[in-house]
Amino acid sequence: MSQGALQKAHEDVHKTQPWNNPEAVPFIRFENVTKKFGDFYAVDDVSLDIYRHELFALLGGSGCGKTTLLRMLAGFEEPTAGKIFIDGVDMAGVPAYERPTNMMFQSYALFPHMTVEQNVAFGLHQDGLPKSEIRTLVSDMLALVQMTKFAKRKPHQLSGGQRQRVALARSLVKKPKVLLLDEPLGALDKKLREQTQFELVNIQEKVGTTFVMVTHDQEEAMTMASRIAVMNEGVIRQLGTPFELYEYPNSRFTANFLGQVNLIEGTLVDDDEKYAVIHSDDAGGEIYIDHAVQGHEGATLWIALRPERLRLLTEKPTDTKYNCLSGKVEEIGYLGGLSTYHVRLDSGFRIKVTEPNSSRHIEPRYTWEDRVWVTWEAGAASVLNQ
Template sequence: MLVSQGANQQEAQAGVQSSQPWNDPDAVPFIRFEKVTKKFGEFYAVDDVSLDIYRHELFALLGGSGCGKTTLLRMLAGFEEPSAGKIFIDGVDMAGVPPYERPTNMMFQSYALFPHMSVETNVAFGLHQDGYSKSEIKDRVADMLALVQMSKFAKRKPHQLSGGQRQRVALARSLVKQPKVLLLDEPLGALDKKLREQTQFELVNIQEKLGTTFVMVTHDQEEAMTMASRIAVMNDGVIKQIGTPFELYEYPNSRFTANFLGQVNLVEGTLIDDDEKYAIIRSDDIGGDIYIDHAVQGHEGTTLWVALRPERLRLCTEKPDDSGHNCFAGKVEEIGYLGGLSTYHVRLESGMRIKVSEPNTHRHNEPRYTWEDKVWVTWETGSASVLNQ
């Protein structure tokens, strides 16, 4: 549970209330999971999950292996039946509705293209099965290949395409039947990093053009944050938190969510002062007091965790003159140079190791800091999230 969110989140939520249906109490969910549970023997793959997804959303189920995200997707597709609970799509209860009668289509990680068919016949396959006329099939396939920029490859076979091109063909085949919901199971997992990053934006653009509701499963936090309007973070069959990428990153409700999305330093401490305008958390881990610029609404003596993102921390070789709060001495132990970014692992005098990231905004002959440099780690009083679980 989040102990303190601060005024910034309330202002941000107020600003987007009108444009985001999940903030509108009168909005009707397009997809609804009501207390859905799925058991395999005595194992709970999904445990009492309730979730609303709205029309035209690109929604991501994010989590590690075995967290239940794929099982949830398969139940939505009709490949698995819930052990308990209900699933609704566009107001219709999906209980007992087979996959081929649901207004959904699924795009698998393997793409599952027919190797003996050309690109255009792969895309047209489902339309032939459903008995569409030749003229309509021809028009729909042509429109879809144009949308995914694969028209000039229409006669090629899958083995003559790159991984990114096969991914586009699979997407076209999934969308050509105009499903109300497209389900994507690790859709970009087979692509290399650069192509994956490029394709993320292409998928978002296609989704925005068509207005189809996308529900995506992924273990890749960057992929989810780049593409999704909202994300559900899952672990052990339950949803830990639902929110926009901004909300989850800036205002995690637990150490699990803070640690799963991005990099974070988690510092344990005890609340010793909680005023209306500030709070002080004493930490043996970090070797001193951490000052927070707002109340955390907790009881003094409560154990809390301070979440510090590496990019919010700053390094300097001299103790700042204005270092009244949140300033700790240490020594650089490890350095990671990533071109646009450098990451420093600093061993504080308390013995805690803390990670600091700095953008390389200028070209230097040498790194700003090197191994064994004595440094000061500082951060602003409003940079931290305070968690109680």
């Protein structure tokens, strides 16, 4: 690659991933934000930058602080300490109705006595816009969310997915700088939720509005967000793109929260420049890692292995003494496209393996009580020290 092409590639990355560009200016900034309710820290000294046009997700379980952070951004709660900036403006003392934000709630909160177009137009009428301008804005927004032909219907005549689109149109029609989404797809069934995830992403790309979303659904966050902040007990445990969080978790908490994982405890016995060897009583053997882990010998570590990175064999591999564990199939789950196997290792440790069903079989590849070998490549594991 030429120097010019390389420079352009770096510029493209900085444009699409401004968080990797040290010169990029954050659109939303939380500076050491804390929120206490009595003696309880709902949010504890959080600093976070969100960039213009991002679809950003705050992800975590109940009580982790994600909704409190969103409510402080909206102006429904005031920080106990710290500052929040939107587009360079300090939001201290700015009431919710004067902030350049709008919120879409999980319940949608549509007016039942109004039609679809009346619901979408409500905020514009409150702002005193001319009727002709309101008609144009509402028409354009209903077209964007593919609800034009339902304009005269009332909320009770719509499906859950259609109500969700109306709520989105009403939130976007006033052209806020930031749209806040509080569990936006929580009321939808699984299949519709999956379909709507991509629709929301496409709409966000078209309008260019910065979206900040709160969700407890890891799949939803991974599918939709440009970046995710994983929260727990009022702090951000890890921040990154879906790829970074899944492939390079910084702790057992993040590894366990995002996707399925086998966490195997071990002790570092050899740490070379190009490889490491970890002894694990859980695994009942030695685990080989294809890079240095930069720890001291005897240190306790955890190996994170995603189930889809493991393979099952009926015969012991002859080409390696590492990353090869013997056990017995204890449980099987057939999920159509995938089969899940729970294997009880000879050490007594239970490990989960998933395999794609890429072709039709007359019978399952493995059945209960089968003796198998669980193996994986040296680069498949993440090594965690916390």
